[in-house]
Structure formats: C-alpha cells, structure tokens
Amino acid sequence: MVNEAGGASDGRAVFDHRDAGTSEALWASALHDAALPALDVEDVTHLVVLAAHPDDETLGAAGLVAHLSRRGVKVTVVVATDGDASHPGSPTHTPADLVRVRRAELLRALGTVAPGAAVHLLALPDGGLRENAHRLRDALGAVLDSARDSARDGAVGGVGGVGGVLLAAPWSGDRHRDHRAAGEVAREVAASRGVGLVEYPVWMWHWAAPDDAAVPWDRLAHLDLGGPERAAKAAALGEHASQTAPLSSAPGDEAMLGPEMLRHFDRPVEVFVVAQTQTQTRAQAPDRATLPQSFFDDFYTGRSDPWGFETRWYEERKRAVTLASLPRPRFGSGLEVGCSTGVLTAELAERCDTLVAVDIAAAPLEAARARVGDRATFLQLATPHEWPPGSFDLVVLSEVGYYYGPADLAALIDRVVASLTPDGVVVACHWRHPVAEYPASGDTVHAALESRTDLARLARHVEEDFLLDVLVRPPAVSVATRAGLA
Template identity: 50%
Template sequence: MVSFSHRDAGTPEATWTEAFAGRALPTMPDDVDHLIVVAAHPDDETLGAAGLMTRVAARGGAVTVLVVTDGEGSHPDSPTHRPDELAHLRREEATRALAELSPTIRPRFLGIPDGETDAARDEIARGIRDALQADPGSTRRLVVSPWQGDGHRDHRVVGEVVDEVCSHVGIPCRAYPIWLWHWGSPADVPWDEIEIVDLSGTEIDSKRAATRMHRSQVEPLSAAPGDEVMLHEGMQQHFDRSFEVFIRAPREARSLTRGFFDAFYRRNGDDPWGFDSRWYEQRKREITMATLPRARYRSALELGCSTGALTALLAERCDALLAVDIADAPLAVAARRLGERSDVRLARAALPGEWPGGEFDLVVLSEVGYYWDTTDLTAAVGRIVSSLTPDGHLIACHWRHPVAEYPLSGDDVHAALHAEGSLTRLVRHDEEDFILEVFAGAAARSVANETGLVA
C-alpha cells in the first residue's frame, strides 16, 4: 500500500485541475433506478459520490448507502474522544449528511471495526448482496465503492469485495478515488478507465453542504494535540470540483460467469434481449440464415443458444443440432420453443472449459464471443477449429457497440477469428450495429464451386 499521512500537504488541486483540463473524458452512464454506494468509512460516500446520489434521488431512483466501518480509528491519539464516542459521532454525521442530499437515501451501517475489513470480507459481501436484493424490482442498478488502488487498506478490501460480488451477480460497478488525490500525481491515474459525472450547480451545493456535516473530519475535534483536522483545506479542495470521478474495471476483464447469466435472467425475464419482440433481432436472424453457404448440414453446434430463437431456424437446415448455453433459464425457454424434436439436443455447458465432443460441419458463434476474456476466447477459437470437419463452416455474428460489463467487443472477437491462420473467410456482412462473417475449414469451397456452377 502507499505510505502517506493525512497531515501532509499533499498534491495541490491546481495540479489536478491542469491534468483534467487537457483530457476529453467519457461520461459515466447514470440512468439507474437503484444506486448502491458502499463506503469503507463514514464520509467516503459523500466525498466520492454525493453529486451522483443527489442526481439519482432527484430523478426518483432508490439510493442505498452501505457504510462498512464507523471510522472510529480516525483520531487514534485523541485525548477528548474515545473510539466508541467517535463511532457514534461519525454515524450521526453520515446520517445527517445523507439527509442533506435527499431524505429518501437509505443508510445502512455494518459496524465492522475500523481497520479490520480484511477479516470481515464475508460479512461485507452479505451486506452488499442484501442491499442489492432489497429492491428486486430494479432493472438498472449500479454499485460504486472506494477504488482498490486508493492507498488505504480498508478501501482496497471493500473495493475488492464489491468487485467480486458484482462480477458474480452481473451488476455493473464503478470505483471512486479518495486518497489518490492527496498522495498521487497524474501519472498514478488509470486514465483509460476514468469516467466522470458533471455536476449541476444544485448538485455541487448539496455536496458542499453534506461535506460540512462531517465536522469531525473537516474541522479539528479540539485544539489539543491528537485532535487535528483529518481532511485539511487542501484535501477538501479535491472534492469541491464541478465533477465526480469514477473508475471502471480495466478493459481486460474476466469472462462472465454462470452467476452473471443466472442473475441476468432472474432480473429480466424470458426474453431479455428482445429476440421475439424486436425487428432488429428478427432481421439479423434472417441475414444469418441467408449467409449459410450450404442448404443443409449434417451436424451443427450452436454455442450460446439462449432462448432458442435462432436454434429453431437452424434446426430446419440441419440433420442434427446440439445447442448449448451456460444458464438453465434460457434453456428452459428454448425447450418449450422447440418441443419434442429428436434432431435437436439442448445442453448446459460453461464454455470453453466444458466443450462438447464430436465433429461438426457447422459451428454457430452468435452474440457469445465477447462474454469471454482474451484467454478464454483464444481457447474457444482453438476448440472451434478442432471441432470443425474439413469441409465445415463457422458463422460468427456480434454486436459492435460497447457494453461496460462485457470483457471484449464484437470487433475484438472477429479480430481473434482472423488471427486464426487455418480459417478462410467466405462471407463478410458489415454494419454499424453488428458484424457477421462466415469462415471455412481447409477443404471448404465456395457456394458456386460446391454446387457445380464453376469448376
């Protein structure tokens, strides 16, 4: 961890002003109906996310604040306040500060001892899960918490637990720095992962008023040694900006897990992507089927079949079809859609680790590859090639717009397919919204060649 003291003068805000002035930074999406703010200590939530909380609450969204410790260790040498007195005082300050932002904000205090978060990871995780489950009707949720690189052990631990829980249940999360602004320099900032929330005048005023409620931190407890101010004026200036800073997970994220998809279908029902209701999806399926070079296939493998909308069309062109997905919920929908067909088999598999055996003259990779990280994508491409018959075809189709929770983009997936030297591209359909390509194995021929139109 970084070694620093709150008594240090720290990095001047003028340094940060100059660093931000020369950068065009993306805006963090804030259209959420439930914001969960996790704080390691009382006042973290106000310093890091008061403006965002004010905005979400003003729009009618739910805001839950989970304060992990009571921050009783802020003044270990105080001659006037015992740790239990500081804990009580800081809870009261946080409650008043949040009420200043909005009376609808719901604070929860875990009461874990200050400085002992590492031993309480399971308890913190339960608190986060409880906060997420308290508003099951929400479909757009976001969790924000202290940045893991903030230089403070409690901030690191809380950030790690939030990241783990959110990755498992499929909820997006962001991190807010606190002490980085004090000890760090622009060279310490992960600029490629930075997003900002521009604040209105009202939101700035609300944040300033709420910050003043944390009197034990922004003012001395007394004139006695040991009661010095924790957040001196120079430090406070970092949180008086016209914007708040959040850090998203690095682009090289982990593959999405079964837990992500189980939670996704629980929240969004049987047709979360609108396969059955959107013309976009219907048209894309028709284009996909039209690009298949062969009228009929002996044995096909569909990777990530979801609710079976494309599976039903593929079944009409295949003697045998194996359709796999990572989650039970979409497979149940697919089973109802397909009925009792002896030529279609549905199976659950976490790819690429649980790869099905056999050879296939058609492999379908539609809207799946960006769920994997680079390592898993590389493994999947290798297994696809190994599963293809010499005359087989691979059809790949992927959404091209960025999705924060996905480890890769659609274009990343197709770049990996092009990098596989044994595949030859037969078809490329390129749109702003999606890319669709058909690749062939070593012995595959063009449609005209296969059907005898050319020699």
C-alpha cells in the same frame, strides 16, 4: 491517519494524511486536458453506495447521489465501519464518542443529498475490513439482491447492470487498507450478481500525481455536477465536521482532511473508475502491457523502503516462509529476478555459492549493493528481453511476475526454464489480491507456471494474502524421499 493498502507487498506505498499532497490546481489541469468520457447513468434505477467509513460516500460520490436522487432514483447506502479509529490519540473523544458523532454526521449529510435514502450501518471494525471481508461480502450481497429484485424489470444500459442497479464503491487502488478491501469485495459481489460497478477514488487525489502510473486514466469517467448538486455536496461535506475540523485544540484532535485535500471534492465534476463491463471477459479484454522502467523509477524516488521490507512483520514472516521452502540447504548458482532493495537477496546469498540479482530500476539496485556487497552480482536488466548469462540451480521469482503483460510473462517463464539446470528449483511467491495498475494477478502468474509441462510442483503454500510454489523439472521428488527417509 497513516494508511497503507493491504499492509504488505502489494506494491503500495504508505501515505500520510498530514502531508500537503498533490495540489488541486494540478489535478484540475490534468482532468481538463484528459477530456474524460461522461459517465452514463441514464438507465440506473437503484443506486447502492458502499462506504468504508462515514464520509467516504460524501467525498467520493455525493454528487452522483444527489444527481440520481433528484431524478427519483432509489438510493441505498451501506457503511462498513463507524470510523471510530479516525483519532486514535484523541484526549477528548473515545471510540464510542466517535461512533455517535460520526453516525449522526453521516445521517445529516445523506439528508442533504438524498432525503429518504436507506442506510445500512454494518459496524465492522475500523481498519479491519480485510479480516472481516466475509461479513462485508454477505451484507453487501444481501443489499444488492434486494435492490436487484425490486428494481425496474429490464432496465439495462449505461453502467447499470441487471435491473438497472449500480454499485458505487471505494476504488480498490486507493492505497487505504479499508478502501482496498471494500473495493475488492464490491468487485466480487457486483460481478457475481451482474450488477454495474463504478469505483470512486478518495485518497488518490492526495498521494498520486497526474503522471503517476498508478492512476487508471484509461478507465476514468466524469459526471458533471450542476449548481444544486455541488451545493448539496458542499453542505453534506460540511456535516462531517469531525473529519474536516479539529475535535479540539489538543494534540491528537487535529482535522483528518486538510484544506488541499478538501479542494479535490469541491470540483464541478466527480470522477469514477469504471469497471470492466460484465459482458467483457478477461480473455476478450486487450492485453495489458508490462509495466515500464519509468513506473519503478517514479515509485522509488525519495523512498528508501517503499515496500516495507524492513519494517513489516508480514514481509519478515513471508521471507521466512520462502527461505524455509527451499528444498536444499545450499545451491551452487542462484538467480533472483526483481531483487528490489536486496532484503531477500541478503538471505539468499547465505544459501548460494554465487548469486545474480537483477532489477529494472537503478535506485533499488544501488540500495541492494550497499546492503549485500560482493556476496551477489547485481545487474540492471529489463527482463525478460534482457537476461543474465549462465545456468542456475535456483531461480527466485518473488513479487515480480504480475508486473509483466501476458506475452512477457510467458517469455519470462521460457527464460527461467531455459536457464534452469537439470536439478534446478524455481521458487515463486506472489501477493494474491488484485492491484489495479498491475497487468496480472499473483494467481495468474502461478497458473502460468503450473501450466508448464516442463515444470512440476514440489510444494505449495497457500494463504489469503500470498501464494508460494516450489517447482522443479519432472518428476518432483520430495525432500524426504531424496534423503532416503520415505
């Protein structure tokens, strides 16, 4: 299981389940020192658990399920896929075999933590929740509507929402493609119905370290597990033998969950990411700060191509779309903000007489210099407070705007406009799906650009995954009109 979140430029690194991962001893110490607030579930009357694959619900939330089930709370479990792609190279188990095995494991596991729980098996493609988000959205919405309608009237409190219904779902920042898609759908569906939401990390304990900027410490809460709850969770996890032990001794049948990974789920607590309350609007929420240089220094450590610029077709295609959007064949002076390792920079250099490329971190700049050489000038700057001198007839903001807090994003756009020549062009391209640790979304960045009266949109390209805008000083005149063709 080599996993990634979203499969593209969403700022997520690939992780490999075969790696040793972060030790549980390190996490245990950090969790103790953090003194996380307790998760308040006293007023929950119906718990709905969403799992991307059979065993996610056990790993991340079996203690919560057992705790509430012992209190008489109704439990419904929605399992999006059958997990039939867990062993793609198995010589002994076909995907159909794995469906039968993993469904049986799931039902036995749930029987240990919540006898009588309702189970919905959606059988969506394993590894394909992003492409089937609409089907997951409809199915989960129907379950929540039923739970909300049948829950005790007027029970609102703790993290429970309308009718005391609480949804527990995979954390969308878990760096697993299906977990990310499931978490995003859960957020959307819960918000639209006023249902409380908590998210459970699974793979974060493996790929992250306690000091990783991606860990949402400010939104974590813990649930203490008593002896019976820990025992029930351990028994449930033991039922998932297809994941915790080898299917056979043959290559391709190795266990998916290693010993250190399993230790993360033998804690006396479960940890959840608590969603922003339904009554708190984004405008009321405190501004999130611009990501610091340390975030990027840590991210690039030991990684030559962390975004997959050189290997992913998604990235190659998006670069082609970006370059095709340029309204002129050549520019006099270009500026690329957030050049990273210089893959796009190399192609922009072919279209500019001079090109300045800036980044906040030293490691990617070193790689960019090696790639592009003297075809561009590279500067390490903490934009927007630091800015290169001169004016530019092309400014490229590719996958960078969502790293800024609201004030710095506004300042960035001010800087861009101030340094833009009268005939200048701004090209902005950003990932659209939410990333937990980023201060803004791609759509927020483009909305901020569009709100400027001193910029006019010349072109727009919209996909589910990314948004691309070409902006100029008003009025915007089309390429064909400028060429006298229209």
